[in-house]
Amino acid sequence: MEGFAITGIGVIGPGFESWHDCAGILRGERPYEPADMAIVAPPILSPRERRRASPTVRLALGAAMQAVEQAGQPAGALPAVFGSCHGEGKVTHSLLDALTAPEPVLSPTQFHNSVHNTAAGYWTIAHSSQLPCDSISGGDYSFAATLLIAAAQVVSEQHAMLVVAYDAAMPEPMNSKRPIAGAFGVALVLDLSGAAGAICEVGCASAKADAEWAALANGEINMLAAKNPAARSLALLEPIATGERREVVLGCAPGAFHEWTVRPC
């Protein structure tokens, strides 16, 4: 597939609240100290939506705002693809729990806020945007699957895109069954190869591999990638942070791999 450029990056994760923070840790400039982050609802949401926005919506929109700001794009001016393993795990749990009552009563607001594309919907509503906004799940492979869908759109439609991947632990009892650790959101603005202001150029080719993501130099960061599907993006972010050319292999589905060639600008 043809390559593309990255012109903006946003990251929110355990122990860092921006791409600047995250890149410093990936470069080894300071030790990684994981900590739960208080994720505030971005001011682009109306007060009512800010109250209703779930932790996952805040995470996704927070990362998205960082990326479009760095890319110098007006928020809401880009078609977008959101990706997440479970989407709205907390809201879904609340509804499943309510269903076990003898006479279940579900909250209508919770119900329409339980759809996987809730974050995507809030993003477009926040900007009154009529641009397409997709919502993808690739399970443990959600980041690479979402990136692949978005990259195919950049290449085939020849326009810039916003990609957002976000995952957080679901409430118990679900998280014990399928553990996801921390809350991690990453957003990338993809543009055509050669775009002005590019942070890096990225190529993509199918590959053969054994590991589902390229191991990271920092062991603790690598553990984060092991436990949160969206955090697998760190394998791609590491060479961007360190400014080195590198081939990064990521699985986009069981047994399906792509080699992403990162060439910092």
Next chain:
Amino acid sequence: MEALDISAATLVCAMGRGLDDVATALRAERSGLRLNDLPWLDVDTHIGRVDGLEDLAFPPALSKFDCRNNRLAQMGLETDGFSGRVAAAAERYGPGRVAVVLGTSTSGIRQTELAYEARDAETGALPADFHLKETHDFFSLADFVRRALALTGPAAVVSTACSSSSRAFVDASRLIEAGLCDAVVVGGVDTLCRLTVRGFGALELLDAQPCRPNDRSRSGISIGEAAGFALLERAGQGDASAAPFARLLGFGESSDGYHMSAPNPEGKGAQIAMRDALRRAGLRADQIDYVNLHGTGTPLNDRAEDAAVSAVLGPDVPASSTKGGTGHTLGASGITGVLLAGLGIRLGFKPRNLNLVEVDPDFRSHILTSTQTGPVRHVLANAFGFGGSNCSVALGAA
């Protein structure tokens, strides 16, 4: 855009198992809706249930994936010779060059509902034999289908509520155009579950009667379940010995950017999606012979879609909702509409709007009150979902 063939297809829904069966019911104007007879659903509503899921032989090697949704997926793969057509494509291109892009709104969440009912009284733990990743995960559907079909190409589940499986055609087309694969198993599967039925009940969007889309007295939806699959390949590249089902001419997508569950009253987002589909297909409005409407039966949705269709296509293009026959199959409703519209091209008919007594007198578009026969060259199929996610797909004859 580069035209793609839907070289093979299958559909299982309340109107029948397989395209021939469904086409027969559609031409006979026979609804598949019935009063809820699933004891665990405990809501007085009409449903579009698929029979035989409980007794289906599920592949033993994939038993961890066993849930109502993947059972319906398995039934779909076994119907219309679909899995055989995919196997032939995998043989031709290599299994790593065949992608899987499927839509669902709730995947196997029925299994999680059962698991929550069986939580350990003391610890609250879910039962040991409940496989959340293989059933509840949205990706479970694509994971299961890839394994059942022995495919190793890229995969994704699209979950944009009720437009999911129309968007699956969009994402699949781009994967082919970008050269990431040669063929895609596109589809959508959603099944009846308590969360969705009670959720729509809480929103007061369930009709007490079988749903009556576009009728002046419509008052909500009836929920159905369906599995639809299509094998998408570059035009003319499919199995030469079998005629393609139809040709994918174009698609359009947009957001309302308006409200999570209510449509923009003028259908502005829907207009953008339909215009974009026409543009990509290189078609004028007067070249569209039939529109399969999203037509859910809620007062607001049908009115907004009528505004959008009449604005884009004028008052004369025949249009109908088929959800009075299938029920609203949610994440599978996109591909259900696409395949029903495609049947019209193949068999030369435009189905009447089912369960319709009197068209809403405020409507300006041409809602079909009787089934028309004759050549059908180009069609649009609409799907709109929560979150303001709109998609319109244009088909023609292959």
